Amino acid sequence: xxxxxxxxxxxxxxxxxxxxxxxxxxxxxVNKGExxxxxxxxxxxxxxxxxxxxxxxxxxxxxxxxxxxxxxxxSPQDRVAKGMAFVPQNQNIFTSLSVExxxxxxxxxxxxxxxxTMAQVFDLxxxxxxxRKQAAGELSGGQRQQVxxxxxxxxxxxxxxxxxxxxxxxxxxxxxxxxxxxxxxxTGISILMVEQNARQALSIADKGYVLVQGENRFTDTGxxxxxxxxxxxxxxxG
Amino acid sequence: MDALHALIVxxxxxxxxxxxxxxxxxxxxxxxxxxxxxxxxxNFAHGETMAFGTMVVILVTWWFQSIGLxxxxxxxxxxxxPFGILGCIAIVLLTDKFVYKFYRKTKSSPVVLVMASLxxxxxxxxxxxxxxxxxxxxxxxxxxxxMKAREFKEMTGLKEGLAIKVTQSITLVTAIIIVAALxxxxxxxxxxxxxxxxxxxxxxxxLSGINPERVVTITWIxxxxxxxxxxxxxxxxxxxxxxxxxxxxxxxxxxxxxxxLGNPVGAIVGGFVIAFSEILITYAYKKVFTYLLPSxxxxxxxxxxxxxxYKFAVSFAILVLVLLFRPTGLFKGQST
Numbered sequence: 043x044x045x046x047x048x049x050x051x052x053x054x055x056x057x058x059x060x061x062x063x064x065x066x067x068x069x070x071x072v073n074k075g076e077x078x079x080x081x082x083x084x085x086x087x088x089x090x091x092x093x094x095x096x097x098x099x100x101x102x103x104x105x106x107x108x109x110x111x112x113x114x115x116x117s118p119q120d121r122v123a124k125g126m127a128f129v130p131q132n133q134n135i136f137t138s139l140s141v142e143x144x145x146x147x148x149x150x151x152x153x154x155x156x157x158x159t160m161a162q163v164f165d166l167x168x169x170x171x172x173x174r175k176q177a178a179g180e181l182s183g184g185q186r187q188q189v190x191x192x193x194x195x196x197x198x199x200x201x202x203x204x205x206x207x208x209x210x211x212x213x214x215x216x217x218x219x220x221x222x223x224x225x226x227x228x229t230g231i232s233i234l235m236v237e238q239n240a241r242q243a244l245s246i247a248d249k250g251y252v253l254v255q256g257e258n259r260f261t262d263t264g265x266x267x268x269x270x271x272x273x274x275x276x277x278x279x280g
Numbered sequence: 281m282d283a284l285h286a287l288i289v290x291x292x293x294x295x296x297x298x299x300x301x302x303x304x305x306x307x308x309x310x311x312x313x314x315x316x317x318x319x320x321x322x323n324f325a326h327g328e329t330m331a332f333g334t335m336v337v338i339l340v341t342w343w344f345q346s347i348g349l350x351x352x353x354x355x356x357x358x359x360x361x362p363f364g365i366l367g368c369i370a371i372v373l374l375t376d377k378f379v380y381k382f383y384r385k386t387k388s389s390p391v392v393l394v395m396a397s398l399x400x401x402x403x404x405x406x407x408x409x410x411x412x413x414x415x416x417x418x419x420x421x422x423x424x425x426x427m428k429a430r431e432f433k434e435m436t437g438l439k440e441g442l443a444i445k446v447t448q449s450i451t452l453v454t455a456i457i458i459v460a461a462l463x464x465x466x467x468x469x470x471x472x473x474x475x476x477x478x479x480x481x482x483x484x485x486x487l488s489g490i491n492p493e494r495v496v497t498i499t500w501i502x503x504x505x506x507x508x509x510x511x512x513x514x515x516x517x518x519x520x521x522x523x524x525x526x527x528x529x530x531x532x533x534x535x536x537x538x539x540x541l542g543n544p545v546g547a548i549v550g551g552f553v554i555a556f557s558e559i560l561i562t563y564a565y566k567k568v569f570t571y572l573l574p575s576x577x578x579x580x581x582x583x584x585x586x587x588x589x590y591k592f593a594v595s596f597a598i599l600v601l602v603l604l605f606r607p608t609g610l611f612k613g614q615s616t
Contacts, residue, residue, distance in 0.1 A: 122489050130487070136480040139473065146470070147477045151489035193488070 046110060047071035048232050049126070049201045051095040056106035064090045065256040067104070070234065071199065072249065077223065078231045079264065080249035081240040082275065088236040089131065089205050089255035095234070096128045096203060097121050108201065123151060127199035131206045131236075134190035137179030141170050144189050146180050148196030156196065163192040166222055184215035188222070193224065202226060204235040220246055241278050244268050252277060286571040288440040292429070293525045297553075298559040300448040300517055303455035306551025307510035308528060309535035310462065310544055311503040317479035317542035318499040319380070321393035326507060326532065328404035331525035333508025334515045335412050337364030338419045345421065353423035353446065355516055364512060368414065368504040375400055376500055384496070401526070408522050417520040421449060447516040458509055459548060462502065471498060479542060511530050527592065531558065534595040538602050540609025549610060554595055 050071035057064040072078035080088045086279045093099050095106050097118045105114045106123055116124065136144050145163060149156040164171035167188040173181060174265035176191045187207055194202055207223070208216040216239065224246055227233050244250045247264030252273060260273055267273050308330060315323045323329075340360035350356050381399055383393050426449055429441025466472040478485040478495045486492065511525060518524070535554045539546020565584040573579070586593065602609060 119486060119489055122487065129485055130484070134484060135482055136477045136484060138480045139477060143473050143477075146473060147488050147490070150470070150474060151475075153327070193484075197489075 048074040049095070049106075049108050051091065051106050051235065052104055054091065054094045054101050054106075055184040056094060056099050056101035056104070059100060062069075065094055065099075065104075067259075068253065068256055068258055070095065070251050072232045072234045074232055075227055075230045076248035077227050077235065077246055077264075078249040078251065079243045080234070080236045080251045081243060081252060082251075082253035082259070083277065084100075085255075086253040088253055090159075090256070091251075091253060092128075092203055092205055092234065092236050096126065098126060100256075106249045122197060123200075125197075125200035126203065127194035127197050127209060129190045129194045129202070131209055135178045135186055135193065138177060140175050141178050141181070141189055141192075144193050145170075145196050148193035151197060158196055158260070159196055163195055166195075166225060167192055180204075184211045184219065187211060187215075187219060191222070191226075195231075199231060201232045201234060202231065206236050206238055208237065208239055216242065241268070244278075282571040285438060285440045286568045288438060288462035289567050290572065291449050292440070292442045294556075294559050296442070296448060298556045300445075300451045301512075301559065302552035302555030303451050304510050304514045304517065304551075305528075305531055305535050305555050306548040307455055307458060307506050307513070308532035309539065309547035309551045310459070310505040311510070311534055312536040312542060313539070313542055313547040314499055314503055314506075316536070318475060319384075319393070319493060321390045321397065322533070322541075322544045323503075324394060324397045324529065325375075325400040325404060326332050326503075327399050327526045327529040328408065329368060329372060329504065329507040330511030330514075330528065331408050331520075331522050332404055333364045333368030334511035334520055334525070335364075335408055337361055337508065337512045338412065338417055338515070338520060340364065341419045341421075350421070352421075354450070355420050355422040355447070357419055357512055358450070359514055361509065361512055361532045364508045365505050368508040369501050371404075372500045373497065375404075376496065399488075405526065407449045407453060410521075414522055417515075418515045418519065422446065445517070447513070451513045451517055454509060454513060458506065462506070462544065465502075474579065475499060488568065501521075530592055530593040530599075531555075534599040534602075537599055538609055540611040543609065543611045546609050546611035553610075554598060557598060558591050561594050562591050 050067055050069070054065050054068045055063055068087065068091050069079060070078065070091050080091060082088050090099060094101055097116055101114070105112055107113065108126065113121055136147060139147065145160050146156070149159065169185055170188055170192055172251055173185070178186065181189065191204070191207065208219055211219065221240060223233060223235070235243065244264040244267050250262060250264045250267040252259060252260040252267065260267060260270065262270070308326065312323060312326050337357055337360045340363040341357045344356050344360055349359070351359055359481045375465050379396055380393060383396055423446050426444045426446055427442065429443040432442045433439070466476055474485070476499060477488070478490055478492065499537065514528070531554050535550035536547050537550070538553050539548070539550030562584065564584040566579050566581070566583050569583055570578045
């Protein structure tokens with residue numbers, strides 16, 4: 043890893059509201075155009091770490107920096123303007139709006155012509171072009187996830203944050219989604235992703251973070267983590 | 281021939297009035313449903329919002345009449361309408377700033393906002409009675425009928441007349457224009473789409489950079505327009521009385537719930553469902569049956585299912601039935 047990652051949540055400690063701390067001195071970072079994956083057992087604080095980076099958590103120590111700029115005190119909306127895009131795990135689309143309107147709303151902050159970005163999203167997810175007049179709520183699980191990712195891409199983000207993008211979709215759709223995510227990363231967008239399917243996720247990851255109880259347990263490249271016997275035994279089922 | 285007469289009687293006393301009343305309810309229910317969708321509470325002050333807007337329209341109408349401004353044969357109130365709308369926008373935005381905004385910031389539960397709106401109801405109620413008085417006010421001028429019953433009879437040679445009031449046709453035309461404009465706004469403009477997005481998924485709207493306060497302000501402005509137009513049309517068609525407007529709250533809510541809270545199409549359908557049910561159930565069918573049945577069977581009672589004094593029971597019964605058997609309404613809305 044180089045000295046200055048593009049986005050870093052550094053030594054984050056905090057929790058929701060006045061509740062107990064969930065994260066303990068947790069660090070997660072991603073380089074430009076790379077894929078970083080956060081894995082770990084249930085309740086390890088994976089999603090929480092992601093939310094902390096996006097400013098949806100009360101952090102009392104630690105900082106978040108994007109491209110060298112400290113954004114620790116910015117609201118989530120302001121972070122969107124800084125080039126971050128977040129795809130939540132649940133309710134990540136506007137179900138009553140059409141696919142096209144979902145994408146338009148993703149680009150709400152932009153005042154320039156969005157048709158080119160929309161064409162790029164349609165190139166990435168051709169099925170969405172076919173169904174662009176249909177209400178997003180009527181689509182299948184995998185297609186909904188494509189809408190969700192597409193909506194996030196409409197801001198032309200520099201970092202795309204995905205919270206369990208493959209939750210609840212079939213293995214075939216999951217492979218397909220991972221392929222698309224790699225394609226997105228190739229365009230220079232950094233990707234930070236939380237995943238349940240640790241093995242597949244680590245196999246596409248440049249960088250992997252194994253969190254346990256809100257702390258960093260293992261941090262290495264995806265390939266090394268997959269090869270590490272201890273990681274395999276404890277987190278990948280042998 | 282008798283069947284035709286029966287139909288004309290029905291048209292004159294049921295269909296035409298119900299279409300006008302349904303349009304008024306639909307506009308009112310649209311305002312309620314938009315507030316539920318965007319601000320996520322049931323606004324009990326909607327009747328008073330309508331009354332306030334209408335009051336301003338009446339005051340301006342009187343002023344126009346006194347200086348001799350008129351658009352005969354149309355009622356003067358139509359040119360006073362923009363002023364009423366501005367007055368209503370001012371009052372709802374002030375109310376939002378001083379009352380609802382606080383509860384929004386503290387993320388209060390919807391029921392707290394509902395109770396706050398009840399308080400707003402009482403205060404607005406008092407202000408309206410203080411300014412214009414609790415009594416009946418007539419402010420409709422201009423020509424009264426497009427077609428009088430007698431003219432219809434002369435024209436067609438039938439025994440029964442069909443009267444169409446100017447206010448009824450104005451109601452229908454205005455309602456169509458307003459609803460078309462509203463749907464164009466919601467479905468075609470970026471701001472309208474952002475309102476729908478905010479109503480659909482507030483968190484995701486925030487993540488997309490949609491400014492919630494702007495959406496709320498625009499919603500109030502639209503609600504004020506809808507409420508003032510609905511109130512003025514109702515007042516022109518009947519009369520303006522503050523208490524009547526408070527009572528309209530029940531049929532309007534019933535309409536919004538029947539259609540599915542938060543769903544604009546539902547609110548319109550709901551408005552007509554309620555209006556037709558209310559009038560169909562409280563209408564005395566004696567004359568209709570006299571035409572339809574052989575003279576030996578002619579009814580000698582009114583054949584009225586329910587006295588008009590109980591018309592609110594109809595809305596209430598429909599409201600209860602819908603909540604029991606289809607809480608999300610005809611067009612999937614929210615069930616809260």
